[in-house]
Amino acid sequence: MHDSLKEGQLYVTVDMMILTVREGKLNLLLSQRKDKPYAGQWALPGRFVGLDESAETTVHKLLEEMLPVKDAFLEQLYTFSEVNRDPRGRVISTAYLVIIPWNRLETLFEEARIPFSRFEISGEADWLRLKGTDGTILTGGDLAFDHGRIIGTGVQRLQGKIDYTEVGFRFLNDRNAFSLGELQTVFEAVLGKQLDKSNFRRTIKARYEDTGKMTLTDREGRKSRGRPSLLYQLKGE
Amino acid sequence: MHDSLKEGQLYVTVDMMILTVREGKLNLLLSQRKDKPYAGQWALPGRFVGLDESAETTVHKLLEEMLPVKDAFLEQLYTFSEVNRDPRGRVISTAYLVIIPWNRLETLFEEARIPFSRFEISGEADWLRLKGTDGTILTGGDLAFDHGRIIGTGVQRLQGKIDYTEVGFRFLNDRNAFSLGELQTVFEAVLGKQLDKSNFRRTIKARYEDTGKMTLTDREGRKSRGRPSLLYQLKGE
DNA sequence: CCAAAAGTGTTGGTCGTACACCCATGC
DNA sequence: GCATGGGTGTACGACCAACACTTTTGG
Numbered sequence: 001m002h003d004s005l006k007e008g009q010l011y012v013t014v015d016m017m018i019l020t021v022r023e024g025k026l027n028l029l030l031s032q033r034k035d036k037p038y039a040g041q042w043a044l045p046g047r048f049v050g051l052d053e054s055a056e057t058t059v060h061k062l063l064e065e066m067l068p069v070k071d072a073f074l075e076q077l078y079t080f081s082e083v084n085r086d087p088r089g090r091v092i093s094t095a096y097l098v099i100i101p102w103n104r105l106e107t108l109f110e111e112a113r114i115p116f117s118r119f120e121i122s123g124e125a126d127w128l129r130l131k132g133t134d135g136t137i138l139t140g141g142d143l144a145f146d147h148g149r150i151i152g153t154g155v156q157r158l159q160g161k162i163d164y165t166e167v168g169f170r171f172l173n174d175r176n177a178f179s180l181g182e183l184q185t186v187f188e189a190v191l192g193k194q195l196d197k198s199n200f201r202r203t204i205k206a207r208y209e210d211t212g213k214m215t216l217t218d219r220e221g222r223k224s225r226g227r228p229s230l231l232y233q234l235k236g237e
Numbered sequence: 238m239h240d241s242l243k244e245g246q247l248y249v250t251v252d253m254m255i256l257t258v259r260e261g262k263l264n265l266l267l268s269q270r271k272d273k274p275y276a277g278q279w280a281l282p283g284r285f286v287g288l289d290e291s292a293e294t295t296v297h298k299l300l301e302e303m304l305p306v307k308d309a310f311l312e313q314l315y316t317f318s319e320v321n322r323d324p325r326g327r328v329i330s331t332a333y334l335v336i337i338p339w340n341r342l343e344t345l346f347e348e349a350r351i352p353f354s355r356f357e358i359s360g361e362a363d364w365l366r367l368k369g370t371d372g373t374i375l376t377g378g379d380l381a382f383d384h385g386r387i388i389g390t391g392v393q394r395l396q397g398k399i400d401y402t403e404v405g406f407r408f409l410n411d412r413n414a415f416s417l418g419e420l421q422t423v424f425e426a427v428l429g430k431q432l433d434k435s436n437f438r439r440t441i442k443a444r445y446e447d448t449g450k451m452t453l454t455d456r457e458g459r460k461s462r463g464r465p466s467l468l469y470q471l472k473g474e
Numbered sequence: 475c476c477a478a479a480a481g482t483g484t485t486g487g488t489c490g491t492a493c494a495c496c497c498a499t500g501c
Numbered sequence: 502g503c504a505t506g507g508g509t510g511t512a513c514g515a516c517c518a519a520c521a522c523t524t525t526t527g528g
Contacts, residue, residue, distance in 0.1 A: 010249055010288060012318075012329055039246045051247060051327050055318040079331050081249075081292040089287050092249055094316050181507070198509070199491060206489090226506030227498035418480070435482075436518065443516090462524035463479025 005089035013091055015046040015147065017154040018067075018098045018116070020105055021171045026189045027102075028130065028151065029116035030143075037087045038144030042130075044151070045116065046093065055094050063098065065076065066115055067108065073099040073170040077154050085146045085220045095150045097158065103173040122192070125156040162190050166213075169234055179221045179229035180204060208234075242326035249438035250328055251295045252283040252384065254314065254391040255304075255335045255353070258408045264339075265367065265388065266353035267380075269428045274324045279367075281388070282353065283330065292331045300335065303343065303352055310336040310407040312389050322383045332387045334395065336407040356474055362393040399427050403450075406471055416458045416466035417441060426463070444469075 005011060018029040030042040047062040049055055056074065063072055077095040085091065108114045119130035119138065128151060130138040140148025162168045171186040172178045186198050208214035214232050223230040243246060255266040267279040284299040288294055293311065300309055314332040320330065345351045356367035356375065365388060367375040377385025399405045408423040409415045421437050445451035451469050458466040 008288065009246060010286065012249060014248055049247065049329070050319070051245065052320060054320055055316065055329070076316065079292065079313065081286070081331070083289060083291055092286070094318070151515075179507080196486085196491065196493085197507085198493085209400070221507095222499085223506080225500040225504075227508075229507055416480080433518065433520085434480085435520085438481075440517085458480095459526085460479080462477075462527040464481075466480060 005091070007089065009090070011089065011091045012049040012055070013046050014049060014055050014062065015044040015093050015095045016059060016062065016098045017044060017095060017149060018100060018101045019150060019158070019171075020100050021153075021186050021189045022102045022106075022118075023188055024185050026121045026155075026192075028119050028121055029105075030119055030130075031116050033144055041144040042119075042138060042142070042147075043118075043144035044095070044147045049094075051161055055096075059096050059098070067100070067105070069104045069108075071098055071104075073097075073167070075167075077150070077157060078159045080150060082146065093145075093150075095154065095155055099167065099170040101171060121151075121155065124192075125152050125159065128152055128155065128233075140207045159191055162187060166234075176233040177217060177219060177221075177231045178233075179231055181229055242328070244326065246327070248326065249286040249292070250283050250330045251286060251299065252281040252330050252332045252387060253291050253296060253299065254281060254388060255336045255337060256331060256391075256395070256408075257337050257339045258423050258426045259339045259355075261393075261422050261426055263358045263429075265356050265358055266342075267356055267367075268353050270381055278381040279354075279356075279375060279379065279384075280381035281332070281384045286331075292333075296333050296335070303427065304342070304471045305350075306337055306339070306341045306345075308341075310334075310404070312404075314387070314394060317383055317387060319383065330382075330387075332391065334391055336404065338408060338410045340410040358388075358392065362389050362396065362430075365389055395430055399424060401472075413455060413470040414456060414458075414468045415470075416468055418466055 001224050017137065020027050020029075029045070029094050031045050033039055033041055033043050045062060045066060047058055049058045053061070055076070059074060063069070075097045077097050079092065079094045081092045084088065085093070105114070109118065117132055119132050121128060121130060123129040128140055128148070129152075132138070140152060142148070143151070158167065167177075168183065168190065169175055171190075172182060180201050183204065184195060187196055187200065204214075209216070209232070212235065214234055217231045217233050219231045223229075257264050257266075268282050268283070269280055270276050270280050272420060282299060282303060284295055286295045290298070292313070296311060298320050300306070312334045314334050316329065316331045318329045320327065322330070330366070334431070342351070346355065354369055358365060358367060360366040365377055365385070365454050367388075379385070395404065405420065405427065406412055406415075407422050408427075409419060416460065420441065421432060421434065425432055441451075446453070446469070449472065451471055454468045454470050456468045458468050460466075
């Protein structure tokens with residue numbers, strides 16, 4: 001459909017930054033391009049916005065086709081409109097943050113029913129390093145198009161919002177049964193640094209439990225060794 | 238050029254939210270539509286993005302044509318892409334915040350060399366009230382397209398950023414000679430509430446003077462009556 | 475002298491940070 | 502028992518809100 005773009009016409013795409021937290025690390029899903037521009041290079045999953053759909057709708061469709069996953073969190077990130085950002089023609093892209101709990105992706109990866117590869121994000125927002133499952137190390141400039149810049153913007157945005165919004169909870173496997181330890185792991189992965197346990201708990205409890213947004217359940221978490229954790233749930237979504 | 242849009246094609250526009258602070262109030266510039274869709278109604282100034290320009294470039298061009306003003310502050314706000322937001326066809330709009338100090342606009346208004354009207358913004362971000370110079374009262378729903386929603390988003394964003402970024406300074410008539418009183422007036426206009434003088438000064442000094450971003454000048458401000466103010470300047474832009 | 479605007483000081487509470495300590499479980 | 506992860510308590514400094522106060526000008 002869009003293999004060759006018409007001249008004298010402007011196109012809009014959406015690009016998705018699919019994020020998850022696995023084993024204490026922030027992970028990003030990328031796909032390897034098959035077709036002509038930047039063939040073989042890694043890129044954010046994207047798609048052209050159709051005439052009969054909003055950008056949000058496009059992202060939803062793209063997600064549903066690629067990942068049989070419900071309950072993904074979506075947020076518009078930024079619109080990139082440099083004239084030469086796409087060698088195929090005039091393409092403006094609106095980037096979206098997508099957050100998916102790791103347990104929705106785990107089995108898909110094991111069964112190889114997923115058209116993406118997983119990369120661990122490390123480094124500061126400007127000097128990002130992406131480490132693939134096979135050991136490949138990528139940096140922003142290695143990616144197709146301006147996707148390196150998009151990813152930098154996205155990580156910064158996420159780090160800036162996690163303290164005073166509820167996005168952090170979107171990484172949890174089960175928002176109706178999670179421990180504060182799990183939540184802290186998410187925060188540490190996103191922020192890329194260790195947090196004090198006691199202070200973290202007090203802050204979260206003050207901000208969410210005392211306001212009724214988060215309540216203690218009667219269930220207990222039981223992982224491997226160590227004291228079982230109390231499980232909380234998020235209310236009203 | 239774009240009087241009638243082609244079918245089967247997608248267009249991108251930019252819309253500008255031009256903001257200024259005048260006499261302690263946050264003001265927005267709107268233009269009255271002459272042409273067909275929503276003719277006669279008030280709207281954000283906008284323009285189609287050309288094939289050879291980025292959205293930022295388009296905003297700059299639009300600004301230069303409409304307002305002979307240098308040194309305006311620009312920031313992308315959000316991209317609105319609902320399918321039916323424009324009755325002419327499929328139009329996606331990227332909205333921008335534009336901040337211009339009032340003294341750059343004042344003479345333009347007096348000489349009527351400006352294709353916009355000025356509206357004072359009041360009310361909370363969801364229930365905005367716009368009061369025109371002739372006494373007209375508008376609310377979000379009275380505006381053309383989805384511009385009411387855009388303005389709400391913009392005001393919220395500005396309020397959220399003014400405390401921990403330097404946007405507030407962009408409203409100042411002279412960033413090389415301003416008093417803390419003027420700056421407080423800007424903050425109060427944007428936030429729509431009174432602030433404590435002493436606390437405001439301490440916070441600003443701690444955040445900007447102690448870090449070297451703002452320094453005291455040797456000049457003094459002299460308005461009407463009252464003690465003359467010390468003037469500060471912002472460094473490194 | 476008085477009003478008005480600028481600028482300073484004090485005080486009490488809240489919040490972030492660092493750190494020390496107890497609890498329950500698997501091995 | 503002991504390593505491991507869960508959970509609590511305290512103490513100090515920084516920061517924020519409220520409020521009272523002094524200083525310098527124009528009229």
